[in-house]
Amino acid sequence: MSVTYPGSGTVSSLSCGYRFSVRSFPAPSNNFDPTSGGRLVVHGGAANFCQRFCGLKLWILKSLNISQLKRKPAPVNEFKSLKNEDNDHLSSSPKRTSSLEEQVSDGATIKLGHVSASVESPTSLPKALSYQFPSDGAGGPSLCIAVIGATGELARRKIFPALFALYYSGFLPENIGIFGYSRKNLTDEDLRSTIASTLTCRVDHQENCGDKMDAFLSRTYYINGGCGNREGMSKLNALMEQIEKLLITDPATAYLPQGKSEANRIFYLSVPQEALIDVASCLADNAQTSKGWNRIIIEKPFGFNALSSHRLTQSLLSKFKEKQIYRIDHLLGRNLIENLTVLRFSNLVFEPLWSYKYIRNVQVILSEDLGAHAARYFDGYGIIRDIVHSHILQTIALLAMEPPISLDGEDIRNEKVKVLRSIRKLDPSDVILGQYKASTKDKVDIYTNSLTPTYFTAALYIDNARWDGVPFLVKTGIGLIQHRVEIRIQFHRVPGNLYREHMGRNIDLATNELILRDVPDEAILIRVNNKIPGLGLHLDSPELNLLYKDKYNVEVPDSYEHLLLDAFDGDNHLFMRSDEVAAAWNVLSPVLQEIDKNSIAPELYELGGRGPVGAYYLWAKHGVPWAED
Numbered sequence: 001m002s003v004t005y006p007g008s009g010t011v012s013s014l015s016c017g018y019r020f021s022v023r024s025f026p027a028p029s030n031n032f033d034p035t036s037g038g039r040l041v042v043h044g045g046a047a048n049f050c051q052r053f054c055g056l057k058l059w060i061l062k063s064l065n066i067s068q069l070k071r072k073p074a075p076v077n078e079f080k081s082l083k084n085e086d087n088d089h090l091s092s093s094p095k096r097t098s099s100l101e102e103q104v105s106d107g108a109t110i111k112l113g114h115v116s117a118s119v120e121s122p123t124s125l126p127k128a129l130s131y132q133f134p135s136d137g138a139g140g141p142s143l144c145i146a147v148i149g150a151t152g153e154l155a156r157r158k159i160f161p162a163l164f165a166l167y168y169s170g171f172l173p174e175n176i177g178i179f180g181y182s183r184k185n186l187t188d189e190d191l192r193s194t195i196a197s198t199l200t201c202r203v204d205h206q207e208n209c210g211d212k213m214d215a216f217l218s219r220t221y222y223i224n225g226g227c228g229n230r231e232g233m234s235k236l237n238a239l240m241e242q243i244e245k246l247l248i249t250d251p252a253t254a255y256l257p258q259g260k261s262e263a264n265r266i267f268y269l270s271v272p273q274e275a276l277i278d279v280a281s282c283l284a285d286n287a288q289t290s291k292g293w294n295r296i297i298i299e300k301p302f303g304f305n306a307l308s309s310h311r312l313t314q315s316l317l318s319k320f321k322e323k324q325i326y327r328i329d330h331l332l333g334r335n336l337i338e339n340l341t342v343l344r345f346s347n348l349v350f351e352p353l354w355s356y357k358y359i360r361n362v363q364v365i366l367s368e369d370l371g372a373h374a375a376r377y378f379d380g381y382g383i384i385r386d387i388v389h390s391h392i393l394q395t396i397a398l399l400a401m402e403p404p405i406s407l408d409g410e411d412i413r414n415e416k417v418k419v420l421r422s423i424r425k426l427d428p429s430d431v432i433l434g435q436y437k438a439s440t441k442d443k444v445d446i447y448t449n450s451l452t453p454t455y456f457t458a459a460l461y462i463d464n465a466r467w468d469g470v471p472f473l474v475k476t477g478i479g480l481i482q483h484r485v486e487i488r489i490q491f492h493r494v495p496g497n498l499y500r501e502h503m504g505r506n507i508d509l510a511t512n513e514l515i516l517r518d519v520p521d522e523a524i525l526i527r528v529n530n531k532i533p534g535l536g537l538h539l540d541s542p543e544l545n546l547l548y549k550d551k552y553n554v555e556v557p558d559s560y561e562h563l564l565l566d567a568f569d570g571d572n573h574l575f576m577r578s579d580e581v582a583a584a585w586n587v588l589s590p591v592l593q594e595i596d597k598n599s600i601a602p603e604l605y606e607l608g609g610r611g612p613v614g615a616y617y618l619w620a621k622h623g624v625p626w627a628e629d
């Protein structure tokens with residue numbers, strides 16, 4: 001059986017006449033048969049695929065005969081975000097274009113507890129497409145999530161799978177609508193088909209997986225924004241309003257006292273930097289709801305440098321309140337990052353040592369081998385904008401901040417920004433940049449014509465009372481020998497150590513070390529000096545090892561899931577506030593300016609190697625021994 005798959009040739013057209021490369025919206029690789037003349041061929045392995053997508057409309061119509069879906073109620077109580085928050089309601093009233101009235105036709109019925117209606121769509125919705133929204137677990141405010149840039153790589157690879165994982169695990173309410181928006185001329189089924197190719201169920205609860213996927217996809221709609229985002233966002237708004245009416249399954253929510261949400265919306269802006277201001281501004285004016293809160297999620301990098309970032313921030317703040325803006329860096333959704341503050345503030349053994357008095361250096365290491373890297377996105381931005389500005393500086397801020405007065409997002413952000421503002425502007429002489437050597441077989445030759453750094457190592461200093469003189473050594477790069485993500489905190493040597501004669505190695509190397517490792521194999525390790533069993537007095541420095549895979553038998557959620565859930569919940573502590581963004585650019589500006597002036601050329605290094613040798617000298621200059629690769 002086959003189904004036509006739009007955009008499966010080499011080029012296709014946007015609905016407004018632009019041309020685009022289908023590279024950004026490929027057919028699911030295991031289903032696309034190039035010999036089939038641009039048609040999507042369903043192979044045996046995809047047993048559910050056909051039922052789910054090829055005849056989706058037929059199937060949904062058929063399933064209208066089923067009076068109740070066999071589905072367990074979602075644990076909506078776990079979905080913390082349903083609490084109402086005044087502070088991210090509309091910052092300025094959106095200019096409404098005339099909202100299209102919901103059209104219920106063809107004898108469609110709307111029953112309490114089970115909605116099934118036929119809706120004529122103002123956009124791409126096929127006529128007579130029907131929806132089913134079970135009442136189980138619904139009843140609170142509805143939630144609409146729009147992914148702007150739905151055909152892009154990030155949406156396909158990360159955002160939709162994360163949304164499904166949350167839905168599957170019961171963290172999204174049943175009265176949810178998911179909207180994919182781009183400028184391509186696609187249908188709901190096209191979008192669903194692409195999304196479906198990336199969905200997986202968690203290994204530990206496969207139950208009802210197919211049903212859950214079907215339910216998730218049946219709540220997913222595509223909007224062709226067309227040539228202008230202003231009109232596009234009006235269309236999105238109209239469709240959302242239609243769906244929101246259907247999502248209200250509880251009569252108690254039909255009228256709500258002032259200040260209570262009836263319908264909440266999240267807009268995930270997964271679009272190129274160049275499009276961000278226009279998209280944000282058009283959606284602010286045309287697609288916000290006045291019946292609940294509106295939040296926008298914005299992808300890194302947050303500007304290209306201090307100036308462009310400032311302009312972006314000004315533009316966003318002219319349309320949204322700070323509280324509505326969630327700047328996402330998914331690497332901050334890793335367990336390791338959240339655990340930084342848990343370790344510090346819920347244990348007595350670390351915090352008293354947490355200063356220059358006991359700590360001699362901190363190392364933040366994020367190295368990727370080539371396989372881990374998304375080359376297309378990276379090109380043009382480079383490692384400083386991609387990794388250092390948000391991920392590395394946020395990690396340092398969380399690690400170095402003073403105890404916040406509570407776990408509230410603003411309290412934590414207030415402390416983070418103080419650290420960021422205390423970091424000394426980076427001296428270009430304390431930085432080593434690298435670029436891996438191009439190879440014709442790899443995508444990396446895109447870098448040969450530019451000075452885009454793919455490797456960065458530097459010594460940063462926080463000029464405050466707690467961290468005076470402590471070097472924070474950063475090492476990050478791609479195309480390196482190993483994928484490694486860890487934070488190493490090295491302590492001073494023991495003054496007048498009685499056992500110095502019994503240490504098998506340089507006493508400066510035999511210091512205590514706390515290692516917080518994310519990749520490979522998440523673990524917390526503490527290096528201690530210890531007597532080797534047996535006669536005589538010999539010491540070595542083994543690690544006390546809390547290896548997660550041995551200790552916890554749990555599936556670790558993807559970091560996008562963690563952060564999306566935080567955004568739904570209104571918890572913004574892992575998202576950068578405008579003042580944090582500006583402070584971080586301030587630290588990096590001197591180096592970025594030197595790069596722009598072509599005053600620093602990156603040192604070339606071998607693909608799959610250890611990075612530029614200059615890095616070893618830099619670390620030695622700051623008295624920091626290398627952690628082994």
Ligand SMILES: NC(=O)C1=CN([C@@H]2O[C@H](COP(=O)(O)OP(=O)(O)OC[C@H]3O[C@@H](n4cnc5c(N)ncnc54)[C@H](OP(=O)(O)O)[C@@H]3O)[C@@H](O)[C@H]2O)C=CC1
Pocket residue numbers: 014020024148149150151152153154155181182183184225229269270271272273275279299300301374377
């Ligand atoms: N890919 C990754 O690993 C990462 C990406 N990011 C960031 O995420 C964002 C998206 O990245 P990625 O998915 O890779 O990019 P892609 O180029 O693959 O996708 C961009 C998406 O935006 C849409 N789009 C482009 N221009 C406009 C416009 N003017 N108005 C509305 N929609 C538009 C495109 O669709 P169409 O052309 O049909 O409109 C497409 O759906 C970028 O900001 C990037 O910096 C951040 C971290 C990692």
Ligand SMILES: O=C1O[C@H](COP(=O)(O)O)[C@@H](O)[C@H](O)[C@H]1O
Pocket residue numbers: 330331368372373374377378386559
């Ligand atoms: O944000 C980014 O992350 C990816 C790595 O993410 P992962 O969760 O898949 O490990 C990185 O390759 C990319 O450069 C960066 O922008």
